[in-house]
Amino acid sequence: MCEWSITHMGTTNGRRLSTADARRGEVLATAAKVFAARGYYGTSTTEVAKGAGISQSYLYRLFPDKQALFVAVIEDVSRLIRERLGESVAKVGSAEPVDVLRAMGDEYAHLIADREDLLKVLMHANCAASEPEIRQAVQGMYARLVEYVRSASGARDDDVQEFFARGFLCNVAVSIGALEVDAPWTRTLLAGIRHY
Amino acid sequence: MCEWSITHMGTTNGRRLSTADARRGEVLATAAKVFAARGYYGTSTTEVAKGAGISQSYLYRLFPDKQALFVAVIEDVSRLIRERLGESVAKVGSAEPVDVLRAMGDEYAHLIADREDLLKVLMHANCAASEPEIRQAVQGMYARLVEYVRSASGARDDDVQEFFARGFLCNVAVSIGALEVDAPWTRTLLAGIRHY
DNA sequence: AGAAAGAGTGGTCGATCACTCACACCTATC
DNA sequence: GATAGGTGTGAGTGATCGACCACTCTTTCT
Numbered sequence: 001m002c003e004w005s006i007t008h009m010g011t012t013n014g015r016r017l018s019t020a021d022a023r024r025g026e027v028l029a030t031a032a033k034v035f036a037a038r039g040y041y042g043t044s045t046t047e048v049a050k051g052a053g054i055s056q057s058y059l060y061r062l063f064p065d066k067q068a069l070f071v072a073v074i075e076d077v078s079r080l081i082r083e084r085l086g087e088s089v090a091k092v093g094s095a096e097p098v099d100v101l102r103a104m105g106d107e108y109a110h111l112i113a114d115r116e117d118l119l120k121v122l123m124h125a126n127c128a129a130s131e132p133e134i135r136q137a138v139q140g141m142y143a144r145l146v147e148y149v150r151s152a153s154g155a156r157d158d159d160v161q162e163f164f165a166r167g168f169l170c171n172v173a174v175s176i177g178a179l180e181v182d183a184p185w186t187r188t189l190l191a192g193i194r195h196y
Numbered sequence: 197m198c199e200w201s202i203t204h205m206g207t208t209n210g211r212r213l214s215t216a217d218a219r220r221g222e223v224l225a226t227a228a229k230v231f232a233a234r235g236y237y238g239t240s241t242t243e244v245a246k247g248a249g250i251s252q253s254y255l256y257r258l259f260p261d262k263q264a265l266f267v268a269v270i271e272d273v274s275r276l277i278r279e280r281l282g283e284s285v286a287k288v289g290s291a292e293p294v295d296v297l298r299a300m301g302d303e304y305a306h307l308i309a310d311r312e313d314l315l316k317v318l319m320h321a322n323c324a325a326s327e328p329e330i331r332q333a334v335q336g337m338y339a340r341l342v343e344y345v346r347s348a349s350g351a352r353d354d355d356v357q358e359f360f361a362r363g364f365l366c367n368v369a370v371s372i373g374a375l376e377v378d379a380p381w382t383r384t385l386l387a388g389i390r391h392y
Numbered sequence: 393a394g395a396a397a398g399a400g401t402g403g404t405c406g407a408t409c410a411c412t413c414a415c416a417c418c419t420a421t422c
Numbered sequence: 423g424a425t426a427g428g429t430g431t432g433a434g435t436g437a438t439c440g441a442c443c444a445c446t447c448t449t450t451c452t
Binding site: 037038039040041042120123124126127128129130135138139142143146147150157158160161162164165166168169171172175176177178181183184185187188189191192 | 356361
């Protein structure tokens with residue numbers, strides 16, 4: 001896989017060049033925010049390029065096509081979520097599975113509070129899974145995520161399952177804007193759910 | 197609202213005319229299947245028209261625009277799901293909330309087994325909620341659905357919440373094709389989940 | 393200094409998009 | 423049997439889509 005790390009940055013003239021790998025990293029970060037709004041099908045490559053501050057034609061030099069770009073965004077988001085969950089596990093005092101899961105859930109709640117785009121990308125990724133390559137990326141992402149949660153927490157199957165069910169509930173609630181609605185049905189769906 | 201009921205059907209010549217209301221009903225039924233594949237953004241009005249066996253221009257006589265068509269599909273799917281849940285409630289023997297919820301869950305599992313398109317439309321509707329009119333339709337749909345489940349079962353808030361969390365888990369699992377994958381992560385996510 | 397390689401863009405391609413309009417056909421009513 | 427209104431379509435509209443190509447400019451290598 002690629003590194004996306006900044007290895008070099010020229011700066012002699014007013015124009016500023018960066019390596020393609022570094023550019024890819026920047027593009028992925030902004031592409032997640034752009035794709036978050038209207039997803040794989042509803043977002044044009046021109047919008048992504050504009051969001052990243054590069055030309056649309058250069059986007060096609062960094063990524064072979066739109067689908068590969070979206071898959072790279074999925075994997076970037078997936079990696080970022082696993083990193084954040086990992087940090088919360090490192091901080092939690094108890095090694096009790098239920099406590100670890102609670103810490104992870106709390107960290108996820110914080111994460112989606114200031115990075116709403118991440119969970120929206122996940123939602124759109126689920127929907128774009130009718131495209132074979134994207135489905136494969138999405139399945140791989142959930143495979144890694146489930147295995148990570150299971151091994152990091154040591155929790156039983158049904159606790160891990162409930163963890164994800166709760167997560168999906170949060171994802172749906174946020175993406176349909178339920179947090180901004182105060183009504184009986186939102187109070188029911190969000191009862192006891194941490195959100196910041 | 198409209199009736200979508202067949203009120204008249206001319207048949208004198210080889211060509212067969214129907215009323216616009218009846219046509220709308222047929223179109224909605226097939227449109228759900230077409231939208232299920234690639235959602236609101238990824239599905240063209242030409243595809244919907246072709247699926248319904250009418251011209252694309254006539255689709256625009258039946259519905260003012262693409263967004264109104266998609267909203268109508270959402271409401272049609274929503275109504276259909278509530279009807280099916282209602283039938284299962286009528287059949288269940290016990291009036292115990294937990295038993296009613298279990299019957300509803302079982303009925304939903306059967307429903308999505310032979311109408312996969314329904315839950316995929318729901319998934320896509322969640323994602324298309326960045327469009328204000330669609331978000332309003334989606335929120336209204338969940339409002340009715342939650343209130344219906346609550347009143348029909350008489351269950352407590354957290355049981356209703358778990359019912360929907362489980363439902364969302366099923367929706368995600370089906371739409372990413374997890375049922376076709378036999379692996380530890382799918383066994384964990386689907387443990388104890390009824391699917392036919 | 394000069395060549396090779398990489399970063400980055402403007403312009404454009406054919407295809408497809410949502411949407412419109414003029415018009416043909418059918419059928420009920422007077 | 424004319425007429426009015428609903429059913430339905432073919433042929434388009436301008437705009438935008440993903441993708442490609444020729445090209446410039448910068449940096450590095452020799």
